[in-house]
Amino acid sequence: MPKVCNIVGGVISPLLANIALHGMEEVAAQRKRKNDEKALLVRYADDFVVLYSNLGGLIQAARRVERWLKDRGLNLTPKKSKITPPLTRYEGKVGFEFLGFTVRQFPVGKTHTGKNSHGKPLGFKTIIKPSKEAIKRHTLELKKRIRELRGASQETLIQKLNPIIQGWANYHKTVIATEIFSRCDRNIWYQLNSWAKWRHPRKGRHWREARYWQEREREDKKGTRMVFATPQGRTLRKHTDTHIQRHVKVVGEKSPYDGDWLYWSKRLQKHPMLYKTKAALQARQKGKCRWCGLNFQDGDLMEIDHEDMDRSNNRFSNLRLFHRHCHDDRHSKFGASTKRFHQQLPKRKPMKKDLRRDTDENDEELQKLHEEAVKKLRRLNIEGISIK
Numbered sequence: 001m002p003k004v005c006n007i008v009g010g011v012i013s014p015l016l017a018n019i020a021l022h023g024m025e026e027v028a029a030q031r032k033r034k035n036d037e038k039a040l041l042v043r044y045a046d047d048f049v050v051l052y053s054n055l056g057g058l059i060q061a062a063r064r065v066e067r068w069l070k071d072r073g074l075n076l077t078p079k080k081s082k083i084t085p086p087l088t089r090y091e092g093k094v095g096f097e098f099l100g101f102t103v104r105q106f107p108v109g110k111t112h113t114g115k116n117s118h119g120k121p122l123g124f125k126t127i128i129k130p131s132k133e134a135i136k137r138h139t140l141e142l143k144k145r146i147r148e149l150r151g152a153s154q155e156t157l158i159q160k161l162n163p164i165i166q167g168w169a170n171y172h173k174t175v176i177a178t179e180i181f182s183r184c185d186r187n188i189w190y191q192l193n194s195w196a197k198w199r200h201p202r203k204g205r206h207w208r209e210a211r212y213w214q215e216r217e218r219e220d221k222k223g224t225r226m227v228f229a230t231p232q233g234r235t236l237r238k239h240t241d242t243h244i245q246r247h248v249k250v251v252g253e254k255s256p257y258d259g260d261w262l263y264w265s266k267r268l269q270k271h272p273m274l275y276k277t278k279a280a281l282q283a284r285q286k287g288k289c290r291w292c293g294l295n296f297q298d299g300d301l302m303e304i305d306h307e308d309m310d311r312s313n314n315r316f317s318n319l320r321l322f323h324r325h326c327h328d329d330r331h332s333k334f335g336a337s338t339k340r341f342h343q344q345l346p347k348r349k350p351m352k353k354d355l356r357r358d359t360d361e362n363d364e365e366l367q368k369l370h371e372e373a374v375k376k377l378r379r380l381n382i383e384g385i386s387i388k
Contacts, residue, residue, distance in 0.1 A: 014045040020072065021046065027068045028061045041065070042098075049098050058083065087124055100134035101175060103127075128175040135180060138168050139187050146191050150198055154212055157195070158228070158236045161188075169242035181239035192228055192236075278302055281321040291326035303327040 021043065028041035028050055039061035040051040050065065052058035062083075069075060084093045087105040095104035105124045113121045141164060149157045165188075169181060196208040203211075214229040219241075228236040254263060281304065287295050296302060301324035308318055322330065 017045040020074075021048075024048065024065060024068065027064050030064060044099055047099060049096065055083070055085075086126070097131045097133065100131055100171070102129050102131040130172045130175065130177055130180050134172075135184070138164075138184065142188055143191055146195050150195060154228075155230050155232070155234050158230070158234050162237045165237050165239060166242065169239045173242050173244055174247040176244075178240070178244055181242070184239045188239075189228075277304065277316075277319070278321060280316070281319060285321055289323050289326055290320045291322045291330055294323075296321075296323075301325075305330065 024043060025041045029038040031038055037053060037057065039057060041061075042049045042051070050058060050061050052061055066076060082093070082096075084096045086095045086103055087107070088094065095102060097103075103126065105126050107123060108125045110121055112125055113123050114125050115121055142161065145160060145164065146157065149160060152160075169177075172180070192212070193205075193208070196212050200208055200211070209226070212228060213226045214231070214235075215224050216227050216229070216235070217224055227238070248267065250267075251263070282296060282302075289296065290305075303322055303324050305320045305322050305327055306313060306318055307320055310318075
C-alpha cells in the first residue's frame with residue numbers, strides 16, 4: 001500500500017483538515033424539536049469552538065461532536081478541550097481564547113446591550129480583543145529580530161520589521177485593538193531606543209533621537225509626530241497606521257462559488273479591504289466589471305480606470321472599475337490610441353510670464369490679445385456696461 005505523509009505546518013495541512021472535518025457544523029447544530037435552540041460551531045482547520053446558551057445543551061452538542069469524530073478515527077485532546085462561559089466564571093475561568101483572540105462578554109445597560117437574531121436585548125456585550133499570549137509572542141518576536149539586527153543599518157532594520165508589524169496588525173484589525181496597537185507602538189519605541197543606545201553608548205538621548213527619529217506630519221494634518229525613519233525617507237510602520245475595519249459576517253452557508261452573484265456583489269461593497277471609491281464604483285456598476293461584464297467575486301483584484309485616459313482627472317464620472325487582468329487587456333489593446341489621445345490634447349496657452357520671457361517670439365500673439373481686448377471693451381461701452 002502506498003504511504004501518505006502529511007507535513008505538519010505545511011500549506012496542505014488546513015486543506016486536509018477541512019476535507020476530513022467537513023460536516024461537523026451540521027452535527028453540532030442537530031436538535032430534537034424544530035423550536036429548540038441550535039448549537040453554533042465555529043471552525044478553522046482543526047481548531048473549533050462550540051457555542052450554546054446553557055451548560056446542558058453545550059455538553060450534549062459536545063458529545064455529538066465526539067461521537068462523530070470517533071466514527072472517523074479521531075478524538076478530542078482533553079488538555080486542549082475545556083468548557084468556559086464567556087460571561088460568568090466557571091471553575092475559576094471566564095472567557096476563552098481562539099486563534100489569537102480573547103472572547104469575553106460583559107454585562108451592560110439597555111443602551112449598549114447586544115441583541116439576538118430576533119432583536120431581543122441580551123443584557124451583555126461581546127468584546128473580542130487580541131489575546132495576551134498573542135501580544136506577548138509578537139513583542140518577543142520584535143525583540144528577537146531587533147537584537148539580531150544590532151549591527152545592521154537603520155534601513156535594513158526597518159525593511160525587516162515592517163512586514164512583521166503590518167502582518168500582525170492586519171490580522172487583528174477587525175476586532176477591538178486600538179489601545180493594544182498603541183501599546184505595541186510604545187513597546188517597540190523602547191526596544192528601538194535600546195537598539196540605538198547599544199550602537200551609540202556614549203551619546204545622549206537627544207542625540208540618538210535626532211539621529212534615528214524624524215518629525216513627520218500626521219495623517220489628519222493636525223500637528224506632527226516623531227517616527228523611526230532614515231533621512232532618505234524609509235519609515236518604520238506603526239501599528240496604529242492600520243485602521244480598525246469591522247468584519248462583515250457571511251450569511252448562512254454562502255460561498256463565492258455558489259453562483260449567488262447578487263449577494264456577493266453587495267457584500268463586496270462592505271468588504272473591509274475595499275476602499276470607498278471602489279465600493280462606490282461597484283455599487284454604480286451593480287457589481288460588474290465594465291470591460292468583461294462579469295460579476296466581481298470575493299478575492300478578485302480590482303483596479304480603477306480613467307475613461308478619458310488622463311490619470312490627473314479623478315472625477316467620479318471619469319472613473320470605472322475593472323478586473324486587474326481586464327485593465328491590463330484594455331491598455332495592451334489601446335496603448336497606441338492612448339498615445340494618440342495625448343498628442344491630440346490642446347496645447348497649453350502661454351501665460352503672461354512666458355510671454356514676457358521671450359518677447360521676440362510672442363509679439364504677434366500679444367498684439368492679437370490686445371486687439372481682442374480692445375474690441376470687447378468697445379462692445380461693452382456701446383452696451384452701456386462699465387468695467388472698473
